[in-house]
Amino acid sequence: MEHIVIIGNGISGVTAARHIRKLSNKRITIISAESDYFFSRTALMYVYMGHMKFEHTQPYEDWFWKKNKIELVKAYVKDINTNTKTLEFDNRDALKCDKLIIATGSKPNKFGWPGQDLKGVLGMYHKQDLENLEILAPNNKVCKHAVIVGGGLIGIELAEMLNSRHIPVTFLVRESSFWNGVLPNSESQMINRHIKSHHIDLRLSSNLKEIVSDENGRVKSIIIAESGEEISCNIVGLTAGVSPNINFIKSTKIDTNKGVLVNQYLETNIPDVYAVGDCAEQHNPIGNRRPVEAVWYTGRMMGETIAQTICAEKTAYQPGHWFNSAKFFDIEYQTYGWVHGEKGRPDYEEHFHWTHEDDLKCITVAYNRNTREFLGINTFGIRMRHETFDTWLTDKRDVDYVISHLSEANFDPEFYKRFENEIIGQYKNQPQKTSV
Amino acid sequence: MNQNVEESMSLAKPDVQDLSIKHKISVVIGVFGLFIFVLALANIDFPNRGIFLMLAIGSIALGTILYSNQIYSNKSKGIKNDSVWFKSMSSKGILGWITGIVLTLFYIVLYFYPQYLGLSSTGASNTGLIALFDPLSYLLSGRPASQWFVYGTLYTLAILIFGYKFMLKYKHNRYQQLRTGSVMFFQLGFAFLIPEFMARLNESASYNLPYYDLKSMWPLNYYLFDGWSINGFLSSGTLGLILLIFGVLSIFVVSPILTYKYGKRWYCSWVCGCGALAETAGDSFRQLSSKKLSAWKLERWLIHTVLVFSIIMTTAVVYTYLGSDPHKFWLTRATFLLSAGIILTSIFAIVMVFKRKELGKDAIFGAIGFFVIIASLFILYFSGTTDKIFIVKSSTLRSAYGLYIGSIFSGVVGTGFYPILGNRVWCRFGCPMAAILGFQQRLFSKFRITTNGGQCISCGNCSTYCEMGIDVRAYAQKGENIVRSSCVGCGVCSAVCPRGVLKLENGSLNGRINSNEILLGNDVNLITLLKR
Numbered sequence: 020m021e022h023i024v025i026i027g028n029g030i031s032g033v034t035a036a037r038h039i040r041k042l043s044n045k046r047i048t049i050i051s052a053e054s055d056y057f058f059s060r061t062a063l064m065y066v067y068m069g070h071m072k073f074e075h076t077q078p079y080e081d082w083f084w085k086k087n088k089i090e091l092v093k094a095y096v097k098d099i100n101t102n103t104k105t106l107e108f109d110n111r112d113a114l115k116c117d118k119l120i121i122a123t124g125s126k127p128n129k130f131g132w133p134g135q136d137l138k139g140v141l142g143m144y145h146k147q148d149l150e151n152l153e154i155l156a157p158n159n160k161v162c163k164h165a166v167i168v169g170g171g172l173i174g175i176e177l178a179e180m181l182n183s184r185h186i187p188v189t190f191l192v193r194e195s196s197f198w199n200g201v202l203p204n205s206e207s208q209m210i211n212r213h214i215k216s217h218h219i220d221l222r223l224s225s226n227l228k229e230i231v232s233d234e235n236g237r238v239k240s241i242i243i244a245e246s247g248e249e250i251s252c253n254i255v256g257l258t259a260g261v262s263p264n265i266n267f268i269k270s271t272k273i274d275t276n277k278g279v280l281v282n283q284y285l286e287t288n289i290p291d292v293y294a295v296g297d298c299a300e301q302h303n304p305i306g307n308r309r310p311v312e313a314v315w316y317t318g319r320m321m322g323e324t325i326a327q328t329i330c331a332e333k334t335a336y337q338p339g340h341w342f343n344s345a346k347f348f349d350i351e352y353q354t355y356g357w358v359h360g361e362k363g364r365p366d367y368e369e370h371f372h373w374t375h376e377d378d379l380k381c382i383t384v385a386y387n388r389n390t391r392e393f394l395g396i397n398t399f400g401i402r403m404r405h406e407t408f409d410t411w412l413t414d415k416r417d418v419d420y421v422i423s424h425l426s427e428a429n430f431d432p433e434f435y436k437r438f439e440n441e442i443i444g445q446y447k448n449q450p451q452k453t454s455v
Numbered sequence: 456m457n458q459n460v461e462e463s464m465s466l467a468k469p470d471v472q473d474l475s476i477k478h479k480i481s482v483v484i485g486v487f488g489l490f491i492f493v494l495a496l497a498n499i500d501f502p503n504r505g506i507f508l509m510l511a512i513g514s515i516a517l518g519t520i521l522y523s524n525q526i527y528s529n530k531s532k533g534i535k536n537d538s539v540w541f542k543s544m545s546s547k548g549i550l551g552w553i554t555g556i557v558l559t560l561f562y563i564v565l566y567f568y569p570q571y572l573g574l575s576s577t578g579a580s581n582t583g584l585i586a587l588f589d590p591l592s593y594l595l596s597g598r599p600a601s602q603w604f605v606y607g608t609l610y611t612l613a614i615l616i617f618g619y620k621f622m623l624k625y626k627h628n629r630y631q632q633l634r635t636g637s638v639m640f641f642q643l644g645f646a647f648l649i650p651e652f653m654a655r656l657n658e659s660a661s662y663n664l665p666y667y668d669l670k671s672m673w674p675l676n677y678y679l680f681d682g683w684s685i686n687g688f689l690s691s692g693t694l695g696l697i698l699l700i701f702g703v704l705s706i707f708v709v710s711p712i713l714t715y716k717y718g719k720r721w722y723c724s725w726v727c728g729c730g731a732l733a734e735t736a737g738d739s740f741r742q743l744s745s746k747k748l749s750a751w752k753l754e755r756w757l758i759h760t761v762l763v764f765s766i767i768m769t770t771a772v773v774y775t776y777l778g779s780d781p782h783k784f785w786l787t788r789a790t791f792l793l794s795a796g797i798i799l800t801s802i803f804a805i806v807m808v809f810k811r812k813e814l815g816k817d818a819i820f821g822a823i824g825f826f827v828i829i830a831s832l833f834i835l836y837f838s839g840t841t842d843k844i845f846i847v848k849s850s851t852l853r854s855a856y857g858l859y860i861g862s863i864f865s866g867v868v869g870t871g872f873y874p875i876l877g878n879r880v881w882c883r884f885g886c887p888m889a890a891i892l893g894f895q896q897r898l899f900s901k902f903r904i905t906t907n908g909g910q911c912i913s914c915g916n917c918s919t920y921c922e923m924g925i926d927v928r929a930y931a932q933k934g935e936n937i938v939r940s941s942c943v944g945c946g947v948c949s950a951v952c953p954r955g956v957l958k959l960e961n962g963s964l965n966g967r968i969n970s971n972e973i974l975l976g977n978d979v980n981l982i983t984l985l986k987r
Contacts, residue, residue: 030913062914069538070951075915078928080747183537216531315912344910344954349533349627351955353910379532402955405908430907430958432949434629 022046023329024106024116026096030315031296032122033057034322036089042330047088048114050106052095054146056081060124061315063149064176068183073146099271101289120325121268121279121287121294125261125313127173132257134230139238140255143177152180155254159186162253166190166241168227169259170197172345175210177256178219179348189220189250191227191243193259200362203383205372206397207360210347212378217348230255261313263298276300278311283335285325293328295321305338307357314343340412341395342405350379355408356395358385368394371418371449373442375400382442386418393421401438402430422446478525485518495587496572505590512608516616523620532627534951536920544874545739551874559871566862569602596654603666610732611647615639617735624738630946630959634724638731645670646728656694663690667698670726672705674765675888677861681853682776711895717961718902719892720944727888729881732870733922734945737878741922741947744877750924754884754941755820761860762890763824767831768856770795771849774835789836796832799825810898813968860885879922883941893940901961902944903968904937906930910956917948917957931956938968 023039025032028051036047062076084091092114098107099119106114127142129135141151156162165181167174170192181188194200197214199207214221228244240251263278274280274288278300285293296318301310320338327334344353359368369388374381380400386393393416396408407428411421426439474482491511494501501507527535543550564571573583581589585600588608592600618639625631646668656662665687673679679702688699713721723730744750770792777788803825811818869881882889896902904927911934917927923941927948930937937957949957 059913059915061912062916065914065916068536069541070534070536071915071919072540075919078913078915078932316909319909342909344912346953349531351953353955402907402958405910409908430905430955432628432630432946433959434633436629 020044020046021117022048022115023118023120024114025049025120025122026106027051027122027124027296027298028054028057028091029060029122029124029296029318030057031124031318031322032120034319035120035122035295035325036322037087038323038326039330040087040089042326045330046090048090048092048116050092050094050096050114052093055091055093056084058146060144063143063146064180067149067152067180097267099268099273099292101272101292104291118291118329119293121265121273121292121298122296122318122322123264123268123298125297126264127257128169128260128262129257130259132168132227132229134232134238135257137230137232137238137255138236139253140230140257142257143173143180144261152254156181156184156186158184162186164189164250164252165254165256166250166252167256167258168241169257170194171258171260172198173261174256174258175214175347177258178214179217181256182217182219182348187218187220189222189252190214191222191225191241193224193226195224197221197223199360202360202397203358203370203372204361205374206381206383206399209374209378209381209399210350213348213350261297263300263311265298283337284328284333285321285336286328293325295325305336306341308338308341316342340409342408350399351402352397352399353403354395354397355403355405356385356393356412358383358395358397371422371446373438373445375438380438384418384421386421391417391419393418396421404428404430475525478522481518481521481525483518484514484521488512488514488516488518492584492587495584498573498583500582501587504587508587508591511587512612515612519616520619523623527620527623527626534953535624536951539739539742545742547743547875551740555872555874558873559867562862562867562871565602565606566866572602572605574602575599592651595648595651597658598654607647610728611642613736614642614728614731617738618731621735621738625950628946628950631950634720634946635734637725638727638734641670641726642728642731656691661692662694663687664695664698667702668728669698669701671728672710672722672888673702674762674769674891675727675729675886676702677765677769677856677887680769680773680776682772685776710892711899714892714895715900718900718942718944719889719896720902720942720959722892723882723889723943724945729865729869729886730879730943733873733878733882737870737873737922740873740878742877742919743875744879744883744922744924746918746921746924746926748926751926754924755817757884758886758890758893759820759824761864761885762887763827764856764860765887766828768849768852770828770832771835772853775849792832792836796829799828806898813898860887877922877924879924879943882943883923889941889943893942896942897938897940901964901967902938903960903962904942904948905958905960905962906934906936907954907956907958909934910954912954914953916951916953920947920951922947927957936968 023045025036025048028049032049036049039045039047056077057079058073058076059078062071065071066073066076094108094110094112096106097109099105100107104116104119106116106119108114125144127144134140139155141148141155143149143152156165164187166189167177168191170190174190174192175197178188178190196204196207197210202210211221211223222243224245226244228242228247230238231240231242231249233239238252238255240249241255242249265275265279268279269275272289273292278298279287279294280302281287281294281299282302283305285295285299287294297311297313299311299321304310317338321336324334324336340356342353342355344351346352358370359365367387367389368385371384371386372381382399382401383397384393385395393411395412396403404427422443425442426437429437429439431437488511491507491514540546542548544554545551569585570576573581573585575581580586581599585602585605588600588605591608592598592604618635621635622632650666650668653664653667657664663686665684667679668676678684685699688695691698710722724734773791774788777784777786777791803821806814806821807818814821864885865881869885872880911928911931913928913932915928917931918925918929921927922945923943925937925939925942927937944959946959949959
């Protein structure tokens, strides 16, 4: 019986295992050093906030794995011998496999800041990070002040987490406005205001110079590069993005760059070795997508794809239209298709923007200035229907159609106030823009 | 390091904010009101009961309102579940257990030892807690209070004040606010005031109305077709007859239409009194329901057993009531049994013809339930010459149902165990009405919870806060809509979802259940492969 070994029990690895089991009777082993069972990484924040217990983040009950004959091994892979197809563990055990799927996910970025490995400095990615945070910042008596470095999605989640325990937070963001590498300006500025309304000390255009240690090797304070200001704190959260977690692979024969290099079939340069999820890097990026996609659903899709390739017929990873979602404190965000911030916006991309007076809701519709083709939408505080936008993008609807049919895409709960009329009114009244 | 990660990741109590002055004042006011009740229980006879009763109810209401204002008024609009699993009350801690035990004991006394509450025997005047409620009862119905009046008043009070709290908590969510307003209205008007006014009518000799909460349908209202109840209706002129007809119509006409259009939520989360208490006073315990597969299995066995029991019991009671004399009623025993058999058989036949596939393996259990009932009808017909049916008397069957299901299951366990088993124990495991509505919701209804394509991140908030113990995430992460018979449509899964994945909808029957895996984001070819 063919033995499939998967390194990593995150969404990519587990999806691959589940689908391989659906399609075949192959022997399946999942290896993880992080946790006994699969859990939803994105839900760790809710454990710290007291919305859930850790067990609630596990989508499958413990008996599920045995019942589906998926073997779980808690171990740390130290090396991969691609000639003998053998994995070597740090406890000197080894495991032979016929096919290997690398699904090791990401790790938080560290950019060589002085003091970045002090006690009290942590990322917010692994289960162990959560356990550390619970020890270092159980309440605002033990942790009187926290500093977060890096203005991305994990950074703002960490701010919300600490806020839930009334720990004062200073939030250092390198950009001039929160996440404006991705979001158009007015959206990004709305989020700035929302962050501040939650009493977060938001510092824009601020870089970390160094983390200062006390006499016990613990974090004492940080220093901001631009102003030289020193802010005393008990913990520092480093949330300046993530990168593929592939250090142990770099010494093997498997080709790597930022991540494990794969083709569209998620195959590496070594036969029978595949990579999926955050740790995989596409030789040739697909559409506007980045070569490394650290997104929940792409991990899941790659897992489904690789199972087809291994068990049925060779299948290319072809994600459909881009979409994503996040939550910034109380504001939900969804995006379908492509809406660019200032950075990297194509010349032809024009925006229609609507903001609600409560400063908690807005939408941005991107379209092609020349053809008026609808390109994408960002929506804040209003839920929209994935299926509808997916269809509109496939059908290449124009922007007028999308705006006038917006009510079909509404996904807010029943009885919620609707804004389509207001949006259509503003759309019709906007001054005609002439192309330059 | 002494850290039990699986239990709670919290080392210290993170909710360190001490009570503010206003918080403390609201607690003092509320406890003062409760204390009057405790004194009354201890048989302290207050000089002016009316004033002290008002003082007690007023203080409890004011305390709760002030307290809720303190928690929610100055906070931003959004989900307010911080520290739920750190608080002793809402995470089966010591406060939760104490509350559970006190509630359970209260129910035991209420159902089985009402004399401890001060209920008088044979005509003497009430004492203790029940006497304290006499003035209000005289005001409304002109009768002295009973343990049920005390219970009804406290029940309504709880729904109103915790309903207020719930509406503040969900001030951003109009679905939650409207349905809470609705249950508050139905509890106060239909369950509490109207029956008391109906009792006023009974002062006239031409009326003899039974206690009837108009919105409480059979089989939840299992005593609707008891002999005394039907006698009451029939001896109350046209109004009595109208009420009885309404009772029958609400089961066979109103409910099927509304359930078809909106799912069982129209009843369970918008009208029902049990649901009302669960959603308001019980809201802090919704996360305690078990999501295990084993709990779901138990649920399906229990609730349908109760349903079968209640149908057999009611049939037997009506059968006995009708008597064998064909001149007394236009409906004879034989026609009654025959029509019951025909109705059940047609439902069974329709389901088996049109919905056999959807039932899957459950069809066999449905068939067993059906044949048990039909067999009972036959036994009734052939053995029921006297008031004895199947060896036992129908009245014995009726009292057994009232004791084990009506009192112990729905009251003592259903509500007393809120802080331990979650707030919908009765609705989930026991309510025969929920079983009927759920059966229709699963097979003949436009209602579903739609999953928004591929946006689910499997975080588990939806499953955690599902009071009915549905593993919502299991469906959402596959891109499947959620169509479950137990779903009461409270809408909290949709509210707590951080990614806008879930929406309660009434839509077309086509594609209501099917998973739409294409929307998980994958390319079309892969989907065809996955489906194969």
